[in-house]
Amino acid sequence: MAEPTTAPGAGPGAAPSSPPDPGAEPEQSLVRAVEVTRRYGDVTALDRVSLGVRPGELVGLLGPNGAGKSTLINLFCGLRRPTSGRVELLGGSPADPVRRRGIGVTPQETGLPATLRVGEIVDFVAAHYPRSVARGALLERFGLSGLERRQVGGLSGGQKRRLAVALAFVGDPRLVFLDEPTTGLDVEARRALWDAIRDFHSGGGTVVLTSHYLEEVEALAERVVVIGQGRVLADGTTEQVRDIAGVRRVTLTAGDLPALPGVLRVEREGDRTHLLTSDADALVRELVRADVPFSGLEVRPTSLEEAFLTITAGSEAA
């Protein structure tokens, strides 16, 4: 599970907040899920999810493995159909190939055909789109220059991953879906990929990416949607989500506690009391000042999922 951390040096400052998007109604969503539920047999992967992405947004879908992020992406790009509810892509159905001309998707993992060459794969994808970007420039942007003639099976893991992400941009799309784009990349390659994604966004492109790393979403996204157990747990700016993710669990053994400031939630477990707070330092100072007897004080970070579930559990009957 990702440890909530503060942003690394690179912020999303380079991207303009609302790039012009010719040909689109300004406030209309490029892609939208309305009350979407998706089940696999008995398992509910998505539970009445509603979510829209507007032109020019860079949205990060954040959540643990199995939360439903990939299922949502697969519904958006027409790979799967919802069990109930509605998905709209560029004003139509994602199942309509014509709508999909406006999107680019990254293949999952590194499952590219091993016998094909890098240049051939790019050309294959390009053949599906009415217009496509120049092959040389694309490969350069993703650090793959000079590898056109190389068979995919002979690439390193990082090169395969970068090629897979590059394929999303081949067809000069308005909207790209990047599912775990930087999994398995080293720090340098990850930064280079982030730069490429930011370039696309600052040129007016819309990005939906998934990650289970808060750090990655913080570095790229302006809007973060936290998904857990098939639901949207939070939807806000990066700062708002970072605040929620900064929740700490303060555990102690004590009798009745006075009202303490900044406590988000109280849980009792035997003689132990858990206090969830966004400012553990202030809470501990307040505890000492209130002069209540306590013992066995522990302060621990919460996982993102735990933080969101704790905060949202109160409002819904689980």
Added chain:
Amino acid sequence: MSLLLTHTRYQFMETVRVPIALIGNGFFPAASMLFFVVPFAGDHPVGATLATASMMTFAVMSSALFTHGIGVAEDRVQPWDPYTRTLPAGPWPRLGARILNSLLFTLVGVLPVLVISALFTEATVTPVQLVLGVGALLLGSVPFQLLGLFIGYALPSKAAIAVVQLLFFPMAVGGGLLTNPMDAPAFIDAVAPFLPSRGAVELVWAAVGYGSPRPLATAMFAVWVAVAGALAVWAYRRDEGRRFS
């Protein structure tokens, strides 16, 4: 149309870059020809011609069922296959390319049968009959192509292998492909007209100058094409790749 050609070309490249796949495709029919037809029917002009036609139909059946049934089921578990479904193309370029490639490799697969027949048996055909025969083979392969696609899209690869084998051999034997067409056992005469293999091989026999397809076998052949086609399209639409991904 250009997307169909693109998909065909890329699928072709993927296959030919692993050349052993091609050799495997041609081996089984050629070996059957050498072991079963040459020693038993090689000296009889009509018998050898019919047996060659039967063996080529057998090759076409096996190639269509196995290439699609197993190939599609295996492709579906690779992340590349669902990815191609996110590209802006309907099902037809990909399905069409699979069929064209299968036909191409089928022809490569029957070539050794033809060569063995010409060199080691008394089988004869005129050039026109040969062309008609190849056309009849391609037409005859249609229900098997569609059945193969249906199995490949409906089942995981291990189940697909089993189902293809269960389907293939009874159809070949029941359709009379492995017995003397002029003196077939009674049970084969009874079941054969209801199997697509019979309709297919009768087309090929007629093309090389022997008899004409019987109405019942031809009608059943058309029924198989319609049903298998509907099943293939249904299975393709229903397929969403791996369950969790």
